[in-house]
Amino acid sequence: MKLKNNIYALLSVLCILIVTSCADDFIETVPENNIEGLESQLSSPARVQNALLGMYNDLQDADLYSGTMTYFLGMWADELSHRGSFNTFAQFAGNNPDSENVTNNNMWDAFYDTIFAANNLIENVDPNIAGQDLSDRVRGQAYGIRALMYFNLVRMYGPVPLELVPNRTLDDLDASSNLPRSSVNDIYASINSDIAEALSLLPNGGIANRAVNRFSRDAVLTLQAQVALQLNDLGTAQTVLETLLTAGYTLAPVEDLYGDENAGLVLNPLETIFGISYSVTDGSQISFFFSDQPDSGRDEVGIGAGLNAGFEADDMRQQFLFYPISGTNRVSKYTRGGDGNDDVYVFRYADVLLMLAEVYARQNNPAASGLINQVRTRAGLANVTLDSSNFETLIPAERLVEFYAEGGDRYFTLKRLGLLDAVVQAKGTIFIAERNNLFPIPQNELDNNTALTGADQNPGY
Secondary structure (H helix, E strand, O other), rough: OOOOHHHHHHHHHHHHHHHHOOOOHHHHOOOOOOOOOOHHHHOOHHHHHHHHHHHOOOHHHHHOOOOOOHHHHHHHHHOOOEEOOOOOHHHHHHHOOOOOOHHHHHHHHHHHHHHHHHHHHHHHHOOOHHHHHHHHHHHHHHHHHHHHHHHHHHHHHHHOOOOOOOEEEHHHHHHHHOOOOOOOOOHHHHHHHHHHHHHHHHOOOOOOHHHOOOOOOOHHHHHHHHHHHHHOHHHHHHHHHHHHOOOOOOOHHHHHHOOOOOOOOOOOOOOEEEEOOOOOOOOOOHHHHOOOOOOOOOOOEOOOOOOHHHHOOOOOOHHHHEEEEEOOOOOOOOOOOOOOOOEEEEEEHHHHHHHHHHHHOOOOOOHHHHHHHHHHHHHHHHEHHHOOOOOHHHHHHHHHHHHHHHHHOHHHHHHHOHHHHHHHHHHOOHHHHHHHOOOOOHHHHHHHOOOOHHHHOOOOO
């Protein structure tokens, strides 16, 4: 694992303190093996709150939901295309990245930076200092975020190092670079354990008991349903999703979900279960890479070939996702290329409806049609009948236009249903079946992690 920025900062503080002490004290000092700072960061309720904000700041990283992760997953599938000049992007659009792809390495690091921050909160928040209520809420959110990070990692890279404790001593700096890849089964066991811990700590759910930009109990339940569906545990998925069905969420009007030409995307309070907030002083890069030059962007990533044909006639969503600028269509869900003032959805209520629709359809439960039709009616479309004979066609098609350019949902959906191979081959790019649509483990990780060798690289790279 890379040496975390947090550790560098703590070591820098420690070195300054040592150097500025008197010479005699310095000569007589016995070297300390403990890294100071982790506990002192959490020595009051206010500092605990600041550390929690630090974890969400890591989640805002431009290489996660508000940038690289969304671009690379979308370009790997047929959702997005590469229009610009970045070779690291071109590799993923062509389904042939190499292990030294710098942007892939940055995304890997961003996942583990967020995990490090979560580990610190889980391990070091003391209820005797923070109070039991604050301690439970902070640690519950940290468990949930850590589970989300590993859920993304295992689906994108397969087996990965499973780091569950923060670095605390100088020896840990080496230990953190000495973690082997854990099996997929062990990673999912850890994810489900974290979900259970989060649910035991966070207060009751419901739309009135959550902030849209915090990982609430309902966000944990949504994640639990996604994990269960991924593992084909339809019983758990159904139970959890039916709970969320009565939690007070509703579908917002399409025009209230996304940004327009002037106003950036703002998380809709009616539909958002969890999202990531940005501002003019703390902006994302997602619109910058989607926008063209007249809208303060670089037009690096565009819509996938033929995507407009994926929309049925009169689908209201299309007009709010694409509009012509300088004679070309571009992604217009995010509009603030200049200052990055676009929020990003992670979980919306529409996902609850479509997941439960799929669960019911697999069991030929007639209630499936009513759920998918709620989403379609909101978009101005006619009803369909959904059952076990057509869910592998209707569900991916509906999810594509509903969650377009939101966190790589297209890639994850196609891969879960065993449809991604065919989609990649249809693109006409490089297709190597043994890769199993996994990304390469970054070469930087293989070089610096003493528990890994070249043999740990994913097949096909």
